[in-house]
Amino acid sequence: MSIAAPTTAAAVDRYWLDRAAAMAVRGHGGAEPNPMVGCIIVDESGRAVGSGYHARCGGPHAEVAALAAAGPAARGSTLYVSLEPCTHHGRTPPCVDAITEAAPARVCFGCPDPHPAAGGGAETLRARGIEATHVPSESCRLVSAPFTRLLRTGLPWVTAKWAQTIDGRIATRSGDSKWISGARSRRLVHRERGRVDGVLTGIGTVRTDDPLLTARGVRRRRTAARLVIDPHAALDLDSALIRSIDEAPVIVVVSPGADRRDVDALRSRGVDVVEGPTCGPRIDLTGTLTLLARTRGMHSILVEAGPGLLTGLFDEGLICEAAVFVAPRLIGDPQAIPPLTGRAPARIESADTLHLRSVHHRGDDVLLRYGVSGAAGSSD
Ligand SMILES: NC(=O)c1ccc[n+]([C@@H]2O[C@H](COP(=O)([O-])OP(=O)(O)OC[C@H]3O[C@@H](n4cnc5c(N)ncnc54)[C@H](OP(=O)(O)O)[C@@H]3O)[C@@H](O)[C@H]2O)c1
Incomplete structure (x- = not known):
């Protein structure tokens, strides 16, 4: 044609x-x-x-x-x-x-x-x-748009990435997610990690997966810091993140109430511990991303988290785009883990609508890229 x-x-x-x-x-x-x-x-x-x-x-x-x-x-x-x-x-x-x-x-x-x-x-x-x-x-x-957003709002450009089954699950009910997507999809994720300032996750994912979150087997344009939302400073000193601290920085965001001894133990292992602003008992994610952009140069962030953190980021309008890998698997278990939780719209018209930007094949997986309306200073 x-x-x-x-x-x-x-x-x-x-x-x-x-x-x-x-x-x-x-x-x-x-x-x-x-x-x-x-x-x-x-x-x-x-x-x-x-x-x-x-x-x-x-x-x-x-x-x-x-x-x-x-x-x-x-x-x-x-x-x-x-x-x-x-x-x-x-x-x-x-x-x-x-x-x-x-x-x-x-x-x-x-x-x-x-x-x-x-x-x-x-x-x-x-x-x-x-x-x-x-x-x-x-x-x-x-x-x-990433430049415009940073300039207008002081917020980083945030891309949420997850791999899901055809029936929309990111892990089994026991938390197992390795590997939903294929090798070609995972390589693309490593490439993206090598182009952003930070890779963000929650302590739930660290507990379950013990990930490294480094860019491996690809040419890196920058070394992303590994960022963990960890209100109680519970990151295991023997975790893969800490064992690999010489490869890329680890920044842990804790609540002001985190135990000082845990915070000091993390710092003694080279972790940059940041006290996050809070909103009630929760860490204020908007304030945290603003702080990380301003004080740690975190201007572009790739999120690789579970529903706990992903839902909070979506709810606060912090996600600018979503990169969703759909792998040819079916779990068929309503208790398997979805990417988002805690919402219960009665009607489809009340559900968030994302804007499809591109579709790519990666082996047997499909990568769907979406823009998210309503993200502060975002492109949609
Ligand atoms: N397929 C994929 O692409 C993919 C990617 C990542 C993860 N996963 C799966 O997701 C599962 C983990 O899900 P998850 O929801 O437990 O993990 P998560 O989102 O990584 O972490 C959730 C935890 O982060 C903390 N947190 C998040 N937002 C917070 C806030 N605003 N204030 C204070 N604390 C906050 C809370 O810690 P506290 O509990 O200490 O309060 C919360 O329990 C695992 O099975 C993992 O394999 C799948």
Whole structure:
């Protein structure tokens, strides 16, 4: 089947902005906490003459990488970029200066820059005689969403991941979950662990599974801290997490009432123990994620937890997207463990609705990626 070439000017813009957004994703794990940004330069004949993405925080921005690839062909071109070019002199010079020097005829961006210091690039370009157009693009908005959310709310981008059977269970009633999904799915999870700042779980999962939560057998772009919500500082000193503390940091969030001796024992083993803010008897998860983002640089988090923590995170609107692996197994036991608990909507219309973003096959498993409406500052 052939894909029809875009014909109208608006469709052409959207086509190239989608391509720029797809480029941006290549920077995932390297660019953050900067935004992921992609850029494609298209000459007057409609041919791509250069492209680039923001690969590393502190490294060249996407526009600069694409302009370098295009060389003199950038003159008179259209520069498509997923996020409005910056005006800010941070770790690198402002992109608007590099663009002005390369003299494209037009700049088209898919998402305005919300940064108070770096925004306003379009106006600067116009003042310098370069046409700058904002063409709202869903793909560009989505790829910029983690940056926008952090800037607007101080909250990290949180992805909930779980593996479930066809009948929607993440473990048997005895808690056994190894392994619901196949080797190819698990490899993808390791890859994602190597691209986020933190892998978050609850003490229930640590007790049952004794997981390592490290990124193994893949190329890592960053080393994620292992984060455990553990109100009573009950993490076993002989757990796999503590035995592997030299491989990746362990941060344990406890309640203020946790026994000092347990806290000190964890600290003596190199664990970073954080006293979480509380809301009644529970740890306030919103306050905790804000604290971890601000004080520990936890800007992107992958959650690998059971229903205890997952439900709390969903209830507080903290999950931005869900990555659900559906494996070809049936448990058939109503007491087997589901991903969420404690809700009892009488009618289907009262159940949360997620937005399907993509479907991938991983061996015999299917990976479903969903956006979650209502997550603070999220993309839906
Ligand atoms: N298939 C999969 O993808 C997958 C992934 C992960 C886990 N699992 C399965 O899930 C099961 C474990 O489920 P789970 O619900 O027990 O584990 P969990 O969600 O990892 O941990 C729950 C515990 O975390 C603490 N907690 C969570 N939110 C809290 C809050 N706001 N304030 C204070 N404490 C909080 C509580 O500890 P306290 O009890 O100390 O109060 C709670 O019991 C296991 O069978 C595991 O195999 C499956």
